[in-house]
Amino acid sequence: MEQAKIQELRRIATDIRIGIIEAVYNAGSGHPGGSLSIADVMTYLYFVEMNIDPSNPKKEDRDRFVMSKGHTSPALYSTLAHRGYFPVEYLKTFRKTGSYLQGHPDMKGTPGVDMTTGSLGQGFSVACGMALASKLKGDIFRVYTVIGDGESEEGQIWEAAMFAPHYKLDNLTVVLDYNGLQIDGRTVDVMNPTPHDEKFRAFGWNVINIDAHDFNQIESAFTAARECKGRPTAIIAKSHKGYGVSYMLDQASWHGKAPNKEQYEQALAELKAYRASI
Amino acid sequence: MAEAIATREAYGKALAEFGAKYDKLVVLDADLANATKTEVFKKAFPDRHFDCGIAEANMMCVAAGLATAGFIPFASTFAMFAAGRAFEQVRNSIGYPHLNVKIGATHAGITVGEDGATHQCNEDIALMRTIPGMTIINPSDAVEARAAVEAAINHYGPVYLRFGRAAVPVINDAATYKFELGRGILMAPGSDVTIIATGIMVEIALRARELLAGEGISARVINIHTIKPLDEEMVLSAAAETGAIVTAEEATIIGGLGSAVSELLSEKRPTPVVRVGIEDVFGQSGPAKELLTVYGFTPENIAEKAKKAISMKRQ
Numbered sequence: 155m156e157q158a159k160i161q162e163l164r165r166i167a168t169d170i171r172i173g174i175i176e177a178v179y180n181a182g183s184g185h186p187g188g189s190l191s192i193a194d195v196m197t198y199l200y201f202v203e204m205n206i207d208p209s210n211p212k213k214e215d216r217d218r219f220v221m222s223k224g225h226t227s228p229a230l231y232s233t234l235a236h237r238g239y240f241p242v243e244y245l246k247t248f249r250k251t252g253s254y255l256q257g258h259p260d261m262k263g264t265p266g267v268d269m270t271t272g273s274l275g276q277g278f279s280v281a282c283g284m285a286l287a288s289k290l291k292g293d294i295f296r297v298y299t300v301i302g303d304g305e306s307e308e309g310q311i312w313e314a315a316m317f318a319p320h321y322k323l324d325n326l327t328v329v330l331d332y333n334g335l336q337i338d339g340r341t342v343d344v345m346n347p348t349p350h351d352e353k354f355r356a357f358g359w360n361v362i363n364i365d366a367h368d369f370n371q372i373e374s375a376f377t378a379a380r381e382c383k384g385r386p387t388a389i390i391a392k393s394h395k396g397y398g399v400s401y402m403l404d405q406a407s408w409h410g411k412a413p414n415k416e417q418y419e420q421a422l423a424e425l426k427a428y429r430a431s432i
Numbered sequence: 433m434a435e436a437i438a439t440r441e442a443y444g445k446a447l448a449e450f451g452a453k454y455d456k457l458v459v460l461d462a463d464l465a466n467a468t469k470t471e472v473f474k475k476a477f478p479d480r481h482f483d484c485g486i487a488e489a490n491m492m493c494v495a496a497g498l499a500t501a502g503f504i505p506f507a508s509t510f511a512m513f514a515a516g517r518a519f520e521q522v523r524n525s526i527g528y529p530h531l532n533v534k535i536g537a538t539h540a541g542i543t544v545g546e547d548g549a550t551h552q553c554n555e556d557i558a559l560m561r562t563i564p565g566m567t568i569i570n571p572s573d574a575v576e577a578r579a580a581v582e583a584a585i586n587h588y589g590p591v592y593l594r595f596g597r598a599a600v601p602v603i604n605d606a607a608t609y610k611f612e613l614g615r616g617i618l619m620a621p622g623s624d625v626t627i628i629a630t631g632i633m634v635e636i637a638l639r640a641r642e643l644l645a646g647e648g649i650s651a652r653v654i655n656i657h658t659i660k661p662l663d664e665e666m667v668l669s670a671a672a673e674t675g676a677i678v679t680a681e682e683a684t685i686i687g688g689l690g691s692a693v694s695e696l697l698s699e700k701r702p703t704p705v706v707r708v709g710i711e712d713v714f715g716q717s718g719p720a721k722e723l724l725t726v727y728g729f730t731p732e733n734i735a736e737k738a739k740k741a742i743s744m745k746r747q
Binding site: 214261262268269270273277281283285288290309310313314316317320321 | 482484490492493495496501502524528
């Protein structure tokens, strides 16, 4: 990827991270850690990879995205807002009574949200259903879903992992946000779901390991996924929870809480300083 | 004696019949196609039938995904696994987003028979009733089951269809039968008491009516095939005109049709209601016919409960 393109994506990703902090701070609750860890992948999906049109969010042949780890809705909402599905200012209504920006994504009211999620494990299966639907219609769209590494402790994840290769859903790509942390601590300590790559490979997937914060690696992974025929692709994206905000980095304690005013101001200052340095 | 056909048989046949008419209809099963009878559809439309293996949670969500793209998926398994095991998937991925998924649940109730309590789902109606926007249909015979499948196809939104394993008498006339979603059917007139029945209990209620007639008691029989939304108008007028109600369902008395009727009447027209159903116990193995007797699904028991309801009328 050209350096200018990388810089542009980094700026967008930083704007998305700022939106995440704004949303969670104004809500007084929410999940910043896992939202920040997946922001670069979300940026690439919505600004490079996916065939979408924000002015026509229900277009039949649009690519679909399912945030299976629905608690990281701030990452999805901020990405959608910056891509033009709704005003960025609306992020401040997150989790507030009457807002369509529900704590976990609600497809009924939110422009650009393709599936309601929140209960872990379910979105991945829904993405399989969407990919099957696309195949039935003549392979007219691709489907992308993001699952958490903690989420992979859910049994349903492995039901879906069996289903997609069985039906040769090569139009489906799952990104596993491998930040290594969940609410109660390190995933390897809470209930070790690793090695993710070997498990998905054993289930018949095309598996690619990448650094979730490296746009070159993100691009090659999604390109390889598109070129892989006959089986779905799992991208194991090694990430850092809280990426972009120094005091949140790699801290399980920032899984599901909002910053106070001082922390909020520090987070914004850090992100804005980084943006200016790009 | 009327011809006896299991409602699941009618379900499988109906899917195959309507598969030709509705090209968006697809069918999912969880390694039970032979029992749920979706295999009939599979034979006719092999490219639109997807076995999900023994993984019901995944199946319900795959159905949801298909529905987001305009398909009309029927997801089939036993009631125990559809409403029980996959309850939360049905609630969060189908009910909450109000997706156009039809749940074809077979082997409901005590008439599962010999498989015993683990497979006798008496709780499905109660569970499904709690989900906002969920339509619940419990057909009384093969004729009604076929019509219910087409009505579900033509209704946008989640529908839970309840079918049985055992062959049951055909009580409706295929030539004249008309299914209206959410509308009860007056099966027989009566003025002393009303038996509000659903599913296979409708036929048994009609026999109870004959027993009561022999004792000079005039019993009205209503068939509530759509448990949610309930035909409130028909229930309220039955309460007003007969003053006593018996409900009958092959399911637990907690949370199902009996509860729906009781909730409605206690708020809008307090009337004695006596519920016939599984009385807060688990089932057991045995032939369906014997179990119906053991658990009180008999004309005699319904007639007795009718007399009890009449005795509770205010003097």
